[in-house]
Amino acid sequence: MKRDYDIVIVGAGPAGSMTAKWAAKNGARVLMIEKRQEIGSPVRCGEGISRAWHDSVGLKLDKKSLAWEVKGAKLVAPNGTPFYLGEKMAGDEVGIVIDRVFFDKQLAREAIKAGADLQLKASATKLIKEGSKVVGVHVNSMDGPRDISCGCVVAADGFESQVGRWAGIDTSLAPRDITTCFQYRLTNIDIEHEYCEFVLGSKAPGGYIWIFPKNEDTANVGIGMQFTKLHEIADVKKHLDKFIQGDPRLRKGKPLELVSGAVSICAPIEKTIGDGVILVGDAARQIDPITGGGISNSCKSGKVAGEVLAKATQENDFSEKSLMRYENGWRNLIENQLYRNWLAKEKLVTLPDETFDKVIATLNDVGVEKMSTLAILKAIGDKYPELVKEFQEFL
Amino acid sequence: MKKDQLDEFEVNIDKCMHCGACVGSCPQNAIYLREVVLEFNDSCTLCKRCIKACPVGAIKLVESA
Numbered sequence: 033m034k035r036d037y038d039i040v041i042v043g044a045g046p047a048g049s050m051t052a053k054w055a056a057k058n059g060a061r062v063l064m065i066e067k068r069q070e071i072g073s074p075v076r077c078g079e080g081i082s083r084a085w086h087d088s089v090g091l092k093l094d095k096k097s098l099a100w101e102v103k104g105a106k107l108v109a110p111n112g113t114p115f116y117l118g119e120k121m122a123g124d125e126v127g128i129v130i131d132r133v134f135f136d137k138q139l140a141r142e143a144i145k146a147g148a149d150l151q152l153k154a155s156a157t158k159l160i161k162e163g164s165k166v167v168g169v170h171v172n173s174m175d176g177p178r179d180i181s182c183g184c185v186v187a188a189d190g191f192e193s194q195v196g197r198w199a200g201i202d203t204s205l206a207p208r209d210i211t212t213c214f215q216y217r218l219t220n221i222d223i224e225h226e227y228c229e230f231v232l233g234s235k236a237p238g239g240y241i242w243i244f245p246k247n248e249d250t251a252n253v254g255i256g257m258q259f260t261k262l263h264e265i266a267d268v269k270k271h272l273d274k275f276i277q278g279d280p281r282l283r284k285g286k287p288l289e290l291v292s293g294a295v296s297i298c299a300p301i302e303k304t305i306g307d308g309v310i311l312v313g314d315a316a317r318q319i320d321p322i323t324g325g326g327i328s329n330s331c332k333s334g335k336v337a338g339e340v341l342a343k344a345t346q347e348n349d350f351s352e353k354s355l356m357r358y359e360n361g362w363r364n365l366i367e368n369q370l371y372r373n374w375l376a377k378e379k380l381v382t383l384p385d386e387t388f389d390k391v392i393a394t395l396n397d398v399g400v401e402k403m404s405t406l407a408i409l410k411a412i413g414d415k416y417p418e419l420v421k422e423f424q425e426f427l
Numbered sequence: 428m429k430k431d432q433l434d435e436f437e438v439n440i441d442k443c444m445h446c447g448a449c450v451g452s453c454p455q456n457a458i459y460l461r462e463v464v465l466e467f468n469d470s471c472t473l474c475k476r477c478i479k480a481c482p483v484g485a486i487k488l489v490e491s492a
């Protein structure tokens with residue numbers, strides 16, 4: 033029996049659209065299903081990214097996707113002392129602030145142009161299996177409920193991912209590996225709009241507060257807190273509200289948008305494939321455990337997934353063995369960094385404010401060439417070995 | 428403890444942002460976000476992680492006596 037599609041992708045965020053584009057471009061028959069009624073909306077993101085990786089995934093940001101460019105990053109110690117980093121040094125998460133409402137649509141448009149189908153307001157509710165092999169997905173949409181058969185289902189369903197777990201792949205998170213977030217897009221504020229700002233320490237226990245400018249007087253002002261550091265109900269929003277009220281630059285601001293959500297801050301998971309199924313992006317827990325940024329990794333893994341799925345389609349082989357090419361491919365690209373940053377995160381969340389104060393003071397003293405965890409630790413270690421003794425294993 | 432008819436989750440629709448933070452934090456995969464409605468299934472073990480994970484405090488467990 034002929035299957036309905038070669039590939040069905042659940043979720044049309046960056047991971048889903050990238051996968052769709054590279055699979056369709058190389059000949060696979062691809063359907064994306066997205067449960068929302070509009071791609072990219074509502075936004076669940078701080079929208080800060082860098083440019084460094086765009087060429088590697090064939091991305092050329094269009095005018096509307098790009099909201100604002102910054103000169104670099106500003107790290108703020110708990111005692112208020114700033115440290116400024118230029119864009120070249122600021123690593124993978126800062127440089128530009130995008131507009132996800134347009135960015136996600138741009139990626140979806142490129143997938144469609146490459147030949148993919150897209151259906152909105154279409155939710156996957158369960159997988160169809162033959163034994164342990166996934167052979168399709170059950171979908172509810174305006175057309176009513178239906179089964180769609182395919183060679184491979186792609187779980188690109190974000191943090192809330194269920195598709196992987198339905199397939200029997202364990203993506204559940206330990207409490208210490210979850211960060212919950214709240215964000216306002218605040219307007220009428222008075223910020224240094226040339227920098228993406230990161231506020232460290234106990235104002236955001238186990239995480240940080242970010243201020244990512246969208247224009248001269250508007251910014252995404254958000255907070256992420258480690259789950260294990262939450263005490264009261266709605267703690268994360270309370271911490272952000274307190275911070276805003278205590279900051280004269282922000283206090284008079286009014287929100288244009290509210291965002292809530294969560295990100296994983298875990299070590300790379302054991303397995304992201306099965307017979308007839310692969311996991312990509314937040315669904316595969318590919319978020320950077322220190323920054324909580326996931327757009328770049330979603331795009332990088334999405335490209336690998338799409339290319340592997342196109343080959344699997346040509347060979348008509350969607351077995352776990354065939355899909356190992358994806359498992360190995362994305363790990364070669366990003367696994368080391370994810371793992372190292374997870375280890376560093378485990379340490380960072382234990383540091384008291386005084387240590388962050390010292391770290392920022394030291395950075396101002398010695399300077400640093402690059403905002404990678406390693407470079408920062410090295411710079412500090414050269415001068416104050418006692419400050420980084422806990423991180424010795426990284427050096 | 429297993430969830431039974433005596434325990435009901437109450438999701439405050441005035442607060443809920445339909446963000447899925449509770450869904451992804453649930454160790455049992457017991458929550459499904461259907462449009463703007465959260466559906467809890469009976470694999471829930473009442474660990475209350477979803478309640479804590481909710482950024483805006485929208486979920487409450489109403490325990491009957």
Ligand SMILES: Cc1cc2nc3c(=O)[nH]c(=O)nc-3n(C[C@H](O)[C@H](O)[C@H](O)COP(=O)(O)OP(=O)(O)OC[C@H]3O[C@@H](n4cnc5c(N)ncnc54)[C@H](O)[C@@H]3O)c2cc1C
Nearest residue numbers: 043045046047067078079080156190293313314325326327
């Ligand atoms: C508050 C916050 C701030 C963030 N800030 C940044 C940042 O500044 N920079 C950065 O790089 N990253 C940031 N991230 C992370 C970033 O948003 C994610 O890494 C990125 O969106 C992952 O893309 P994705 O395609 O994997 O998942 P998503 O973008 O989440 O897309 C998943 C899609 O799947 C759909 N879906 C889910 N279930 C189903 C189903 N059953 N059927 C059909 N469709 C379904 C959803 O509706 C959604 O559209 C932030 C996250 C949060 C929560």
Ligand code: SF4
Nearest residue numbers: 453471472474475477
């Ligand atoms: S109480 Fe625990 S098991 Fe039940 S829905 Fe909430 S997180 Fe899931």
Ligand code: SF4
Nearest residue numbers: 443444446447449481
């Ligand atoms: S985490 Fe809270 S706001 Fe988000 S969907 Fe769940 S109940 Fe709603």
